[in-house]
Amino acid sequence: MKKTAVLITLFILPIVAYLFFASGVNNFGRLPVLTDTIDVKSLSANDIALENKITILGFLGSDIASRRGNMFNLNQKIYKRFHEFQDFQFVMVVSEGLQDQVDDLKKEIGHLGGTEKWNFAFMTENMITELFNSLKTDITLNENQSTPFVFIVDKEAKLRGRNKDEEDGVVFGFDTSSVAELNNKMVDDVKIILAEYRLALKKNNADR
Structure with missing residues (x-):
């Protein structure tokens, strides 16, 4: 009995655990x-194109100086971790005429770390508002066309997020x-x- 228990612990349980987590990724991921x-x-x-890219989209507006800390947090926690993925990019929307401030921020x-996948889009106030409103969120821009929130946009230019978060809905x-x-x-x-x-x-490659 002891040998059987040891064998189950060493071989069977890891396989069951693997199948459980693999199933979770496929069905719920x-x-x-x-x-x-x-x-x-x-x-x-x-x-700048969002299609065929996984994009982290942000709105700095004219608040570049006051959003430096936010961008450093984003760089350290998200960009450094995922920037090596080929189809991954950051796009930050900025008010027109602030190229010098953006250059300083990029430096x-x-x-x-590297900034090769940090992209900055310069827009008028109306263009920023139009793009932001098309996200259809419950978040608002401030008077400087800025928000500390960033958004995940998929390769089909669709907004992704959570619809049943335990804390925030x-x-x-x-x-x-x-x-x-x-x-x-x-x-x-x-x-x-x-x-x-x-x-x-992988599925597409396997089907071929």
């Missing part, structure tokens, strides 16, 4: 779509001023959407 269509035409004027972020975006929220929620959700596309790619 999809990040819900919260908004089907985002108006991305204003981004095309900046030669500061660059001291902490629907989660449209993630507060970059909260390291805890980035660590405890956003990291997990980025992992899920990356895994979702990897699984889809």
